[in-house]
Every structure is written in C-alpha cells, then in structure tokens.
Amino acid sequence: MNFRKIRTGVLSALLGVLLTVTGTALYVGASGPGGQHDAWLDSWSAAQMSAADARAPNWSADGFAGHTIRQTVRPTLAGESVRITLSNLFGDRPLAITAATVANTAAGAAVRSGTVRPISFGGAPGAVIPRGAELTSDSIDYPVNARQSLTVTLYLSRPTGPATFHYLANTTTYRAIGDHSADIDGWAFTESSRSWYYLSGVEVSGTPNRDGVVAFGDSLTDGAGAWMDMDNRYPDVLADRLAVAGRPRAVLNTGIGGNRTVPDPTSAGQSAATRFRRDVLDKDGIGTVILVSGINDIGASELLEPWARPNPAVTADQLIAEYRLLIRMAHTDGLRIVGGTLPPYRGTPYFSERGEQVRDAVNSWIRGSGEFDAVVDFERVLADPSDPDVLAAPFDSGDHLHPDPAGYSAMADAAARVLIGKADQ
Structure with a gap:
C-alpha cells in the first residue's frame, strides 16, 4: 500500500514547504523547532492496523461520531517540544480531527491541571487527513519527560467510518460523548477500550x-x-x-x-x-x-x-x-x-x-x-x-x-x- 505522511508546521508557512519522496511515502515537512541544531526524534510509536484486523470487538469497526477519545502513551525520549502523528492509513474516507490536546496524565481519564495544551495543524485547531495518509501536527513548546505518561485527546465531531488503530495497547483508552478535549477531570469519559486509535507517533525535539x-x-x-x-x-x-x-x-x-x-x-x-x-x-x-x-x-x-x-x-x-x-x-x-x-x-x-x-x-x-x-x-x-x-x-x-x-x-x-x-x- 502506498501512503503519504504529511508534516505540517507553522514554520512551513514562513519558510516554504520542502517535499521529498522516500520510497512510496510522500513527506511534507518543516524545519526543526529550534533551528539547525535541533531535530525531530521519534519518542513513542504504535504500528497501525485496519479495523478488519480486530481480534475481538472494540471501537475500530464503527469508528466515532461526536466522540472524544483520550489516550495515554509513554514516550521514551525527553524533549522541550512535541508533535504528534495521526493515521488514516486504513480509513475508508477522509478523517476529520476537530480538536486535539496534549496534557500530563493523572489518574484514570483525568489529566493534570494546568498542563492541557491545544495541538494545531498548519496553524488551525483541526485538520482533515486524506485516506491512506498520516498527518503530523505543528510543534508546541511542551516539555516531555522520558518514560513518563502523556495524554493525547482527540475530538472527532464527524463520522469517521472504520478506524485505523492498534489493537493490543495494554493501556486504557477512554471515550466521551461531545467535545471534552480540554477537560481536566475524567467524569465525562464513561467508556473504555484496550486499543489505541489513530495515534501512531509522538516526536520530541532534540540533538540529531x-x-x-x-x-x-x-x-x-x-x-x-x-x-x-x-x-x-x-x-x-x-x-x-x-x-x-x-x-x-x-x-x-x-x-x-x-x-x-x-x-x-x-x-x-x-x-x-x-x-x-x-x-x-x-x-x-x-x-x-x-x-x-x-x-x-x-x-x-x-x-x-x-x-x-x-x-x-x-x-x-x-x-x-x-x-x-x-x-x-x-x-x-x-x-x-x-x-x-x-x-x-x-x-x-x-x-x-x-x-x-x-x-x-x-x-x-x-x-x-x-x-x-x-x-x-x-x-x-x-x-x-x-x-x-x-x-x-x-x-x-x-x-x-x-x-x-x-x-x-x-x-x-x-x-x-x-x-x-x-x-x-
């Protein structure tokens, strides 16, 4: 399967878009967060699967419509800036991300007060990811500690169809009805799953x-x-x-x-x-x-x-x-x-x-x-x-x-x- 990995970034609007073709993947990228001495380094990743690959019922087959999903990951490399990659590799339609946030993890579906930050895509609060593509967000100045949990929350207001996902997360993902992407407490998140959805990578800034x-x-x-x-x-x-x-x-x-x-x-x-x-x-x-x-x-x-x-x-x-x-x-x-x-x-x-x-x-x-x-x-x-x-x-x-x-x-x-x-x- 051919796929595209699209890198967005506020810097791309100022510095132009650099296109390179590597194998079958198309990358649209921007400069590093802090100049030529910084680079983007992968800190966490999950291999993506089709909804047809689910070995037991979960949310992947039906996807989401008017839902917020809150997911916890454990980056293994520290950095002062962060960006995330979302995947629609196996979706059957363009995937609309209405809002996204990052925060430090607390207990259950809660996050730590004062740590919630919005994630943008090309300067906008949301984005549409084409079928067969992955999209990397803008960078945000947000310190990430190695081997400490990070929470990413996505609000999906439009029907997604079957979800690109990772089945065996061994980590609890939470779901709420409506937009709860900026919530501190976890009261609205009344459903849970053992899979990750759409989130395929977390990168941090660092020395190349x-x-x-x-x-x-x-x-x-x-x-x-x-x-x-x-x-x-x-x-x-x-x-x-x-x-x-x-x-x-x-x-x-x-x-x-x-x-x-x-x-x-x-x-x-x-x-x-x-x-x-x-x-x-x-x-x-x-x-x-x-x-x-x-x-x-x-x-x-x-x-x-x-x-x-x-x-x-x-x-x-x-x-x-x-x-x-x-x-x-x-x-x-x-x-x-x-x-x-x-x-x-x-x-x-x-x-x-x-x-x-x-x-x-x-x-x-x-x-x-x-x-x-x-x-x-x-x-x-x-x-x-x-x-x-x-x-x-x-x-x-x-x-x-x-x-x-x-x-x-x-x-x-x-x-x-x-x-x-x-x-x-």
Missing part, C-alpha cells in the same frame, strides 16, 4: 542522532501477557534498563500481535516486509532494529480460526528468505539489525512437531549465520532449563507462549546487554 531502537515483530514485542496500564512489555523495560545503564535512548515498540513474516496474511496487520519501511526505516533518530518474528508463521497452519487464514505450512527456508530481505532493507538504510531467537511454544494450541523442527532450524540460522549484526538469544533466556522446548514457569503468562512481566524483564535484560556490548559471547 541515530541512537534510537525499534523493537519490531509480533505479540512477543507488542506485549501479550503484560499487565494493563503498567508499561511492562519488553521494549518498555528495555528503555528503563538502558537509562539505568547510563545509555538512555528512544525505544519504539512496533510489534503487532498475530503479525507474520511471510507475506499475505489477511489479518493482524500487514506482513513484516510490507510494513518495515513505515514502522522502522522511516522513524527519525533510529539506528538499530531488534527483530523477533516468525512464531505465528510457524504455528498458524495448525489453526482453524478465520484470522489465521491463509495458513500454509511455512518452511524454515521461507522465513530465512524474509529475514534476509529485512536485513538488506535495514542495511541499505544504514541501520544495525539484531536478530532475536524464537522462544519455546510447546503447550500452545498451535504447537506441532513439524513446527518445532522449523523453529529449531530458524533459531540455529539466526545464531550461526552471521547475517544479523548481533543476536539476542531469547529462546535460551526464556526456556525451562530442564526442558528447553517449554517456556520456563516463572516466565509463563499462562498460555505457554507469551512471557509474563518477569519474562519480559528477562528479555529486556538480554537485549540491553547486547545493545551496550556486554552480552555473553
């Missing part, structure tokens, strides 16, 4: 660099098994570990639960290579990507659920060919790519001995091929020492595939050691 990390993959990255509103997915904990180690940097989570590596899934987001440019290469300030993807390709052939179709039996050679494609794409853009081995999954509904042979072959290739710039051996970190084909009980969320918070913490520790050069070789 390529220190950031994208964690890319499926539900093991997205955070299935993590706790609601606790920010304890492995990329969240990785950002904490790097900061404690004196190596703070952005860590972006672009995982999608159920996502696959081999092309042509019909649900759970576009395949890895299809979305890799949008969700990795086009992020600002990124120098490394950690790839953990493939377990759904291996297991889907054992499932009968509609979301898994088409579900041919995928081979190790097919997965390795896709890994090689992602490696080439990363290296062409100057990124370092770290391969993560696939954890054990015996005991899940889609386990099979055939699939286990594929997983073993893939993991052997990841470890031994030398084609990744580095390897994080998540399998060995998470496996039961007495039975390496099983997820260790202290790390098992209960489904024998997804780690619990202790398991995600162990994954983050292993990834941090690789990123700061202290992994056991």
